[in-house]
Amino acid sequence: MALLPILEYPDPRLKKVAAPVAAVTADVRKLVRDMAETMYAAPGVGLAATQVNVHKRVIVIDISDHKDDLRVFINPEILSAEGEALCEEGCLSVPGYYDKVTRAARVRVRALDEHGETFELDAEGLLAVCIQHEMDHLIGKVFVEYLSPLKRARLTAKLRKKQRLAG
Numbered sequence: 001m002a003l004l005p006i007l008e009y010p011d012p013r014l015k016k017v018a019a020p021v022a023a024v025t026a027d028v029r030k031l032v033r034d035m036a037e038t039m040y041a042a043p044g045v046g047l048a049a050t051q052v053n054v055h056k057r058v059i060v061i062d063i064s065d066h067k068d069d070l071r072v073f074i075n076p077e078i079l080s081a082e083g084e085a086l087c088e089e090g091c092l093s094v095p096g097y098y099d100k101v102t103r104a105a106r107v108r109v110r111a112l113d114e115h116g117e118t119f120e121l122d123a124e125g126l127l128a129v130c131i132q133h134e135m136d137h138l139i140g141k142v143f144v145e146y147l148s149p150l151k152r153a154r155l156t157a158k159l160r161k162k163q164r165l166a167g
């Protein structure tokens with residue numbers, strides 16, 4: 001296994017749209033394992049392949065207290081969404097920044113697992129938020145894009161400055 005570098009907003013590669021996985025091969029399973037290790041090490045509760053510069057529709061999530069409930073979503077699709085939830089979100093690609101985003105409160109999702117088996121899942125609460133947040137990454141969208149243009153401009157300027165100093 002390997003830790004993968006995580007892209008940081010506003011890196012333009014975070015805007016790439018991920019392609020569907022044609023078949024869940026050994027390479028895809030290795031990607032899943034590396035993504036899980038990277039997520040746990042960060043630490044975070046979710047990671048999309050886009051964030052590690054792999055533009056395939058793969059997500060890993062673990063919202064459990066003991067980090068022993070890894071959920072893998074390959075080619076995820078939202079089948080239905082209902083309700084509204086306002087939740088404070090953070091992102092491994094926007095370190096140190098948290099803000100509230102409105103999302104659907106409940107979603108039904110269909111995906112493939114790491115064995116290539118199709119499953120459907122009803123999610124609510126943090127899991128529903130996480131699924132929507134990570135699926136946004138797969139279409140090139142970072143949660144800060146839901147903020148007002150002014151807030152986002154301020155944040156982007158701050159992050160660019162920080163990245164210049166670090167680089």
Ligand code: NI
Nearest residue numbers: 090091092093
């Ligand atoms: Ni994120």
